[in-house]
Amino acid sequence: MLRFSLITKVTIWCFTLSVITQQGLESSDGRSSFAKTSADKLNVLFIAVDDLRPELGCYGVDYIQTPRIDAFAKTGRLFRNHYVTAPSCGPSRYALLTGLSPKVNHDTTNHAFKQNLEFTAQRCIESFPHMFKEAGYETLSIGKICHGKQDTLPRSWSRILNPLRNHPEFQNNSGKTQRPAVRGLDLPDAAYQDGAMTDTVIETLRTLGDDPFFFAVGFTKPHLPFWAPKKYFDLYDAENIPQAKWGNKPDSPSYHPSFELIQQYGHHPEVGLEDPAYRRQLKHGYAACVSFVDEQIGRILNEVEALGLDENTIIVLWGDHGWHLGEHRIFGKHTSFEKALKSVLIMRTPGMKKPGRPTDALVQSIDIYPTLAKLCGLTPPKDINGKIFLDLLNNPSLPGPEYALSYNQSYGPPFRGQPRMYAVTLRSRVYRYIQWQKDLAEGDILFRELYDHRSDPDETNNLAAKEPKVVKRFEKMLREHLD
């Protein structure tokens, strides 16, 4: 198997983790900031939110009600152009946590953790939480951090917590039966996993000792099903929620018939997504779930502040990928378009300069690992991908990297006779270029897409045939990168 033969060629580095002491860290302007000594280690609160596209007030979406996250963004750095490594839970989270791009492990599917289990186990440091653990941190995990069982990163956690599920009408989201996609019962927050989890997180924060901690909190909403307490549905008048234009199917291997929604949820009417009322209901459900999670995040951040932890805790809010809410005639993820690849990233570091100022710089999820390591004075293994974006935390006006890369595969029906294709996509400040290949590692190019975001932010006009010079430039950049 190509994948395994390439994996065996990957050199495994083992480096003793070192803690930078005394000298601190220097920002681009030469001034020292952040952690100073080993006795002054920064904690990390890492909040992952499942399927959260930047559908938040602080990202300029005016109908959505997300006051808690909006307030947090005013105290930190909001990244307007943050791109995930892959538009699916498994590979996006695998790349984030391990620092390895799919160009190394060649897995763009939701089985990335499982497929790479043996390979991951061989690495000296299996993930960035593991890096923190080896450096003396207590590392805690609750909710959805990996994809599937948390023990897919068995060396990473000091403790894996389970949400308290005491409510008699607890809403279990698991299982594959034909459940309603949207449901808002008149129940308290704690009757839902994310609400119960928030209670557990707050209780745990109150008991943490003096050791530095890395606390990973993984919310499962707004992932399907769109279930949340009724009061969050009541925040909205569904008629006033703006709807995406129900346009033409894209001429792209990315198109898929919203299979996750259609296959697993059975209450939609016969016409399904062709019914505008059903599409409205779905978007209402997504918005309710976003507001529900917003409230839970606010409760956690309030507790962090009440405990005085905000003075020495880095807080990261991360969405594992975006979601199409009708754009490209899709309700789902798994595409190589902007809507599936752009996600939420807001970071706050103690002593951050210019808090509340967003940045337009392009950053990638895979950059978070080395950036957190640098912030905390830790040395990550040298085989990880990603670029440190410490400068952007100090100065949001910097231009940042020239491009962000993502990886994907086709999930829909065969496209022009090709049953399965693999995508490498490059987002520059102006363009999105998508290169569809037979394999991620080999440049046997089958189809190209090019979208100019200055004139076509919805990515509906493929310019690949009209702009050969631009295509050639990006093709060369990808070839050099892939090699």
Ligand SMILES: [Ca+2]
């Ligand atoms: Ca997800």
